[in-house]
Amino acid sequence: MKPFLFLFLSLLSFLTSIAQTPAFKIAKLKYNGGGDWYANKTSLPNLIEFCNKHLKTTIGTDEEIVEPGSAELVLYPFVHMTGHGNVVFSDAEAQNLRRYLEGGGFLHIDDNYGLNKFVRLEMKKVFPELDFVELPFSHAIYHQKYDFPKGLPKVHEHDGKSPQGFGLIYKGRLVCFFSYECDLGNGWEDQSVYNDPETIRQQALKMGANILTFAITQP
Numbered sequence: 001m002k003p004f005l006f007l008f009l010s011l012l013s014f015l016t017s018i019a020q021t022p023a024f025k026i027a028k029l030k031y032n033g034g035g036d037w038y039a040n041k042t043s044l045p046n047l048i049e050f051c052n053k054h055l056k057t058t059i060g061t062d063e064e065i066v067e068p069g070s071a072e073l074v075l076y077p078f079v080h081m082t083g084h085g086n087v088v089f090s091d092a093e094a095q096n097l098r099r100y101l102e103g104g105g106f107l108h109i110d111d112n113y114g115l116n117k118f119v120r121l122e123m124k125k126v127f128p129e130l131d132f133v134e135l136p137f138s139h140a141i142y143h144q145k146y147d148f149p150k151g152l153p154k155v156h157e158h159d160g161k162s163p164q165g166f167g168l169i170y171k172g173r174l175v176c177f178f179s180y181e182c183d184l185g186n187g188w189e190d191q192s193v194y195n196d197p198e199t200i201r202q203q204a205l206k207m208g209a210n211i212l213t214f215a216i217t218q219p
Contacts, residue, residue: 026064027064028079033086033088035084040186042189047188047208049061070096077106082185101127101168102170108215111178111180127168131168140218141214142210144213155203164179165179187205187208
């Protein structure tokens with residue numbers, strides 16, 4: 001093989017490998033306490049596919065799993081947490097999660113019905129000085145590519161409550177968004193899982209795309 005041709009093919013192979021490399025990855029949080037952190041198995045892959053298609057992001061298509069005490073937490077600019085039951089953070093996990101969020105990371109907690117009372121207590125270990133505050137409908141998280149003038153969409157009914165979006169704000173920056181009475185992650189699932197109307201699924205995916213976009217672009 002001629003040297004020029006070899007160099008050309010090597011460069012082409014290198015550029016192709018770069019083009020195929022995801023810009024970043026997102027992950028699901030694997031926590032202790034017995035709660036089903038693994039719920040909604042198709043939700044994140046579907047959200048990733050939606051964002052890569054409609055927002056032209058290049059997110060790695062494989063769902064990553066990360067624990068709150070892991071040093072690898074910093075590899076993911078966006079971490080998703082869901083479930084129905086108990087959550088327990090050790091002191092070391094809470095400290096590591098705080099460092100991650102202070103350093104620019106973002107945590108989306110989606111109450112899959114039953115998570116609320118547990119996760120609020122555990123997030124107090126992470127930020128004892130902060131309380132969840134309800135974000136107004138004017139907040140930028142509801143007005144990224146997709147406009148949600150009335151806040152979170154309602155995917156599933158449980159207690160007849162309106163959906164609410166809460167946040168932990170550290171030094172002026174939203175570090176954690178908590179979607180409550182919404183079942184947003186359920187809406188990201190394959191249509192066959194809950195047989196939700198496609199219009200509802202699309203609203204859920206669009207809101208998820210807003211959250212992810214806000215998380216990776218806010219100052």
